[in-house]
Amino acid sequence: MSLVVYVAAVVFGLSCVVLLRRPATALRDPLTLSTCVAIVLGALVFVCSAPLTLAAVNDLTGVPNFGAPLTYGMLSAYSCSLVVLLINWRGGPRDRVRRLVLRAVAAYALVVVAVVVLFALADADTERLTDLDTYYAGTPYMREMILLYLAGHSAATVVLCVMCVKWGREVTGLLRTGLRLILTGSLLDVVGFQATKYTAVAARWSGHDLDFLSTSVAPHMASLGALTCSAGFVLPRLLPAVVAQWRGLGDYRRLAPLWTLLRFVSNTAPKPPAPWWQSPRERLQWREVSIHDALLALAPYFDDRVRERARDAALRAGRTAHQARLAAEAAMLADAARRAAAREGPLDTPSCHRLHATEVSGTGGLVELAEALARTPAADAVGEGTVRAAHGWNHG
The missing domain is CATH 1.20.1070 (Rhopdopsin 7-helix transmembrane proteins)
Known part of the structure; x- marks a missing residue:
């Protein structure tokens, strides 16, 4: 007993x-x-x-x-x-x-x-x-x-x-x-x-x-x-608290396509001292900050022409206005990351368009952008190029 x-x-x-x-x-x-x-x-x-x-x-x-x-x-x-x-x-x-x-x-x-x-x-x-x-x-x-x-x-x-x-x-x-x-x-x-x-x-x-x-x-x-x-x-x-951590882990994973594309740019956010020890919410917060820093760094490379062409194509394919906007922003972001990784200069007249992900609070906007990016045909090739360029970008 x-x-x-x-x-x-x-x-x-x-x-x-x-x-x-x-x-x-x-x-x-x-x-x-x-x-x-x-x-x-x-x-x-x-x-x-x-x-x-x-x-x-x-x-x-x-x-x-x-x-x-x-x-x-x-x-x-x-x-x-x-x-x-x-x-x-x-x-x-x-x-x-x-x-x-x-x-x-x-x-x-x-x-x-x-x-x-x-x-x-x-x-x-x-x-x-x-x-x-x-x-x-x-x-x-x-x-x-x-x-x-x-x-x-x-x-x-x-x-x-x-x-x-x-x-x-x-x-x-x-x-x-x-x-x-x-x-x-x-x-x-x-x-x-x-x-x-x-x-x-x-x-x-x-x-x-x-x-x-x-x-x-x-x-x-x-x-x-x-x-x-x-x-x-x-x-x-x-x-x-458990549910919040579980959702944080899910959002952290859903942001992976976006982070894979942008991580070569994000060198300003402090690196977590012990990533394996951090909670999912803490990891998610660090990834959000890093992605927002990268988006800000890529803003001079945003091309409205790429965005408008992708938006028109999405609308013709039957997408809703919101879906078309996300697809267009994903295409513009992929193009900007490709040119930045190739060390092409910024545009003379960069876009003044504000991404949907930066207009909404929380992680939802970034998750939507990541999911749209995952559906972008050129995203995989761009991601591979940006990973190869990461060392040069950070140490150049």
Whole structure:
């Protein structure tokens, strides 16, 4: 069982690492900070509850079952962090948020203190690593300690379920998906962990033995519920960034025909110090800057006659006005790159035409120009010539 719990703790903790990609910025955001605290405490609960950890803690302290109040206190802290996370997620006036957070922390601090006091008063000299809840279900003070930590955790998860249902009706998109995942994970915790614990303890009170619910079913269901909750916490914060990086990678690749044609010109943009380490968005930004520099450098070579002939041909072929403009600009650009690579002089009266790619913000215009260039028949031959000319252009 220890292996399952440790794996759950590692996976649970990794979601915190994902949220803390930029620690200096993330830690200033109360929502991100409270999310990470909840995830870290949840991972620590798993670590503390593993039989191997319990045995090590008991040996180090010399107190049989000392790992029990440690685990239950950590679980109470985790329950408190869920309430605090909900308060920060809901938001509102800063004073009200701070007041609610302090109340939650105070309430669960009392729970932690009560757990420790009850354990100190109890007679629990027999070490139990997997079935402590049921073994001591009828022992004075231990019985109350067990019910107290379960009740505290139940209160937090029930509030979490109620708020997820309520907010799920008010929001859409990824936030609603995240709330549904949190709700699913919380229900798994309520049904799979808490209900089985309550049932196993109550069975002991009535003289029956349903310990397997507490020792075998509850840990696995708690792990599954926590991992589902962590996905709900992380998804709304992480997925938009992942989508943006994926789109950046796609745009970076779609700009390849344009970059192949122009890279011999673009020697002003700073080279990335470690291209393999950069994110797709950073690579895309560098490529955009380099392409715009190259377009500016080739402007004296733009020939309106080439552009007009290509535009008329595209219109006769049934292209729309926008498609014809892109095809004409691609042809003019390919011609300009060819003459620049051949070290022909600039035109006496260069074109004053402004490329569509320079009129629109973002990468879309450059991508359209790159796609039009890829359809230009002479583009491949021009590209090969410009690559051969790159060394001479940069060092001439």
